Amino acid sequence: MPLVAIKYIANSFALLLFITILGGFLHFFIIEFTEINGVSMEPTYIDTQKVIINKITPLLTPLKRGETVSLFDEYRELLLIKRVVGLPGEQIVIRDGAVYVRDQFGNENILTEPYIQNSVLTKPKIGNEELYPILGPHEYFVLGDNRGRSTDSRIYGSVDRSQIVGVVFPIPFASSSRAQN
Numbered sequence: 001m002p003l004v005a006i007k008y009i010a011n012s013f014a015l016l017l018f019i020t021i022l023g024g025f026l027h028f029f030i031i032e033f034t035e036i037n038g039v040s041m042e043p044t045y046i047d048t049q050k051v052i053i054n055k056i057t058p059l060l061t062p063l064k065r066g067e068t069v070s071l072f073d074e075y076r077e078l079l080l081i082k083r084v085v086g087l088p089g090e091q092i093v094i095r096d097g098a099v100y101v102r103d104q105f106g107n108e109n110i111l112t113e114p115y116i117q118n119s120v121l122t123k124p125k126i127g128n129e130e131l132y133p134i135l136g137p138h139e140y141f142v143l144g145d146n147r148g149r150s151t152d153s154r155i156y157g158s159v160d161r162s163q164i165v166g167v168v169f170p171i172p173f174a175s176s177s178r179a180q181n
Contacts, residue, residue, distance in 0.1 A: 030056050032166070034070075034079065040144035040151065041081050044068070044115050045170065051081070055166035063087070063140060063161075065101075066115070068168040071142065071159055081168050082152050082159075085111060086132075086141025094154070095129040097121030099143070104134075115145055122147045125154050133158070140164070 032053040036045045045051065045068070053070045063069065067084050086092040091102040099111040099122050122143070124130030132153070135141060139158040144150025153159065 030054075033171070036081065039149050040146050041068070041083075042146040042149075043117065044083075044145045045081060045168075050171040052169045052171055053079075053166040054169060057167050058164060063164065063167075065111075069140075069142065070165040070168050071163045072165055073156075074163070079165060082142035082144055082150070083115065084140050085113075085143050086135055086153070086158070088135050088137050088139055090141075091134045092132045092141045092153075093129070094122050094124040094132075097123065116147065120145075120147050123154075130154070138162070 032055065034051055034053060036047055036049045036051060039047055058069070063084050065084055065087055068081060069084055070079050070081050072078075073080050085099055086101065089104050093100040093102055093108065099113065100108050101111050102108045132141065135158050138161040140161065141153045142159050143152045143154070
């Protein structure tokens with residue numbers, strides 16, 4: 001085999017190896033492309049919708065109320081997508097179908113949730129009212145937008161920051177394999 005052909009093959013292999021390593025780095029540390037599996041975030045995200053998980057932003061800035069995050073459920077070994085409603089130091093109260101946020105001074109305000117439909121009621125695990133524990137310095141309270149079909153912090157409690165993989169964004173113009181009404 002001529003030397004030129006050997007150099008071409010070696011360079012092509014090196015380029016392919018570099019692209020593979022770069023892709024792996026981007027996937028594990030910067031961004032991840034995935035697909036919604038389930039209905040817990042409807043109508044915001046629908047089953048089979050394509051999304052991007054930005055893994056770098058949460059490392060650089062604190063999470064904000066209302067952000068949609070991906071978190072790792074270590075018991076079922078699944079990535080879940082939920083919305084942040086409670087921040088460290090706060091206490092969540094669910095009463096009469098609504099979510100209230102109580103700050104460290106005891107002030108309580110109803111949570112404005114423009115991302116859920118007006119007819120959606122948030123129910124606690126048991127009864128009509130539930131007061132959840134004050135969130136620790138690295139804990140968040142997360143809920144699915146489809147409250148009646150979501151397993152979230154009402155069931156499994158607060159989520160530690162270490163379980164949060166990244167912030168979720170829709171992929172513009174990416175179609176779902178499920179027809180939208």
